[in-house]
Amino acid sequence: MTGRTDDFYWDGLRRDELRVRVCDACGRAACPPMPGCPHCGNEAGTIVVASGEASLYSWTVCHIAFDPAFADEVPYVVGVVDLPEGARLIARVEGVRPDELRDALPLRVQWPARGADRERIVFVPADGADR
Amino acid sequence: MRWSEEVMVGEQPYRRAAIAGVGFTELSKASGRSVLALAAEACRAAIADAGLHPSDIDGVVTYQYLGDSVPAQAVAVALGMGDLAHTLDSGLAGQAPCYLVAHAATMIGTGIARNIVVYRALNGRSGQRVGSARTTGEAADLRYAAGLTAYPQTIATWARRFMIDTGATEDDLAAVAIAQREWAMRNERALRRTPLTSDSYFESPYVAEPLRAADCTTEVDGACAVVVRALDAAADGPHPPVGIQGAAYALGRGGGLDMADVLTWPDLSRNYTSLLADPLWKSAGLHPADVDVAALYDCFSSVVLFALEGLGFAERGGAGALVRSGATRPGGSLPVNPNGGLLNEGYLHGMNTVAEAVVQLQGRAGARQVEDAEVAVVTSGALQDGSALVLVRR
Numbered sequence: 394m395t396g397r398t399d400d401f402y403w404d405g406l407r408r409d410e411l412r413v414r415v416c417d418a419c420g421r422a423a424c425p426p427m428p429g430c431p432h433c434g435n436e437a438g439t440i441v442v443a444s445g446e447a448s449l450y451s452w453t454v455c456h457i458a459f460d461p462a463f464a465d466e467v468p469y470v471v472g473v474v475d476l477p478e479g480a481r482l483i484a485r486v487e488g489v490r491p492d493e494l495r496d497a498l499p500l501r502v503q504w505p506a507r508g509a510d511r512e513r514i515v516f517v518p519a520d521g522a523d524r
Numbered sequence: 525m526r527w528s529e530e531v532m533v534g535e536q537p538y539r540r541a542a543i544a545g546v547g548f549t550e551l552s553k554a555s556g557r558s559v560l561a562l563a564a565e566a567c568r569a570a571i572a573d574a575g576l577h578p579s580d581i582d583g584v585v586t587y588q589y590l591g592d593s594v595p596a597q598a599v600a601v602a603l604g605m606g607d608l609a610h611t612l613d614s615g616l617a618g619q620a621p622c623y624l625v626a627h628a629a630t631m632i633g634t635g636i637a638r639n640i641v642v643y644r645a646l647n648g649r650s651g652q653r654v655g656s657a658r659t660t661g662e663a664a665d666l667r668y669a670a671g672l673t674a675y676p677q678t679i680a681t682w683a684r685r686f687m688i689d690t691g692a693t694e695d696d697l698a699a700v701a702i703a704q705r706e707w708a709m710r711n712e713r714a715l716r717r718t719p720l721t722s723d724s725y726f727e728s729p730y731v732a733e734p735l736r737a738a739d740c741t742t743e744v745d746g747a748c749a750v751v752v753r754a755l756d757a758a759a760d761g762p763h764p765p766v767g768i769q770g771a772a773y774a775l776g777r778g779g780g781l782d783m784a785d786v787l788t789w790p791d792l793s794r795n796y797t798s799l800l801a802d803p804l805w806k807s808a809g810l811h812p813a814d815v816d817v818a819a820l821y822d823c824f825s826s827v828v829l830f831a832l833e834g835l836g837f838a839e840r841g842g843a844g845a846l847v848r849s850g851a852t853r854p855g856g857s858l859p860v861n862p863n864g865g866l867l868n869e870g871y872l873h874g875m876n877t878v879a880e881a882v883v884q885l886q887g888r889a890g891a892r893q894v895e896d897a898e899v900a901v902v903t904s905g906a907l908q909d910g911s912a913l914v915l916v917r918r
Contacts, residue, residue, distance in 0.1 A: 399662045424788075427662065431777070452681065453677050453680035454733040457676075459656040459676075460671075471670050471672045480787070485671065510669075
């Protein structure tokens with residue numbers, strides 16, 4: 394624990410859980426984790442485990458790695474995805490050709506193999522075969 | 525209501541001030557000089573351009589991003605200024621220039637200061653680069669984990685959603701880049717001056733789809749400054765004073781934990797220009813149809829399309845057609861970024877966007893001069909928040 398407001402989020406990823414903070418007043422979730430609700434300003438919230446479903450809202454195909462850490466991965470797709478719980482998330486989108494990306498493409502979270510990067514969220518098409 | 529009606533319709537203090545001078549350093553890929561040396565040179569040039577001496581200056585205002593510049597006090601010392609009545613170091617980035625000019629004008633209009641220099645200085649190519657500087661915090665860590673680490677990628681997600689919601693295409697992005705390159709060829713200061721055709725645009729490699737290299741700003745080392753002083757005093761200066769007729773800043777609800785945090789912003793197809801258009805035009809008592817020249821912040825070509833629609837120059841979904849019609853090119857009905865913009869002149873973080881509007885209204889823009897330019901609109905910023913000015917030749 395680092396005492397940061399997002400500890401619960403990273404702790405969840407280590408357990409293959411996508412955790413979001415839902416506002417106790419308006420019932421909407423928000424990411425990134427923050428000490429209040431950006432929708433209504435209420436302070437109190439409850440941490441819940443999200444379903445892992447999502448819908449593609451926007452995306453970019455990254456052809457250049459501005460951070461050398463990602464140089465071996467280009468081109469890769471970063472998506473802005475909507476969770477049914479009401480939060481948006483930034484995540485990798487895999488298992489789909491860039492020219493098949495479209496608005497509202499149904500997605501589901503795909504957890505990495507043991508030992509892999511536990512901080513990267515990956516979504517794949519909801520109707521796709523397991524990779 | 526972001527701005528009360530009573531304040532809006534009244535005579536704003538900033539109307540009593542004017543921009544009197546502008547100054548630049550050389551723009552380059554590697555200045556080989558300190559940021560302080562660049563800042564001092566640009567401020568010295570702007571002060572002289574206004575017909576003043578550094579000892580006449582009693583206010584210094586600047587902005588930076590993640591500590592990439594020098595504070596106002598350093599410039600005051602380096603120029604041997606005397607007692608200062610006002611300084612401000614803003615952490616706002618590209619949203620700042622219009623905001624800070626309006627702020628300086630307000631300080632003058634309320635009698636707090638007499639002559640304020642506003643500057644931006646950075647070794648933005650050879651030193652710390654704005655677009656890919658590492659930010660920290662909850663939002664940054666979340667997007668870094670996914671590989672979204674730089675502004676071109678962030679802006680690309682806005683551009684993609686804009687295309688989905690408005691029907692804009694890559695041809696529309698191309699039209700922005702091509703029109704502004706045509707302007708840049710008339711500006712000796714611009715770093716990119718080779719002709720850009722539709723073919724060469726589409727040969728330009730993708731950086732972050734839908735943005736290509738030709739859609740991205742040219743990072744530079746350099747500095748730019750403007751001097752703001754009382755309107756009546758500026759009237760005796762060497763150049764026609766440029767009055768601040770209207771001003772606005774807006775940050776919408778859910779603006780994110782940092783500039784690149786898009787996750788709480790409800791609509792990535794609309795940026796701050798949609799929010800500040802009403803207060804801006806009301807504060808100025810003018811309308812888009814009154815504008816002779818537009819200096820629109822353009823770190824990326826897509827941002828121009830957002831602003832054209834946000835400010836009301838085009839209907840929703842109409843910005844691309846407006847640009848493709850040739851309206852924003854030399855000789856068009858709505859000249860946009862006659863200096864070639866940040867895309868081509870260079871990324872002085874929007875301070876040069878303000879300076880271009882000023883020299884256009886003063887009638888000293890040389891080969892790129894827009895004929896009879898009397899009213900200009902200027903924007904600062906690309907994303908959730910930003911500022912804008914309506915400037916007029918007095």
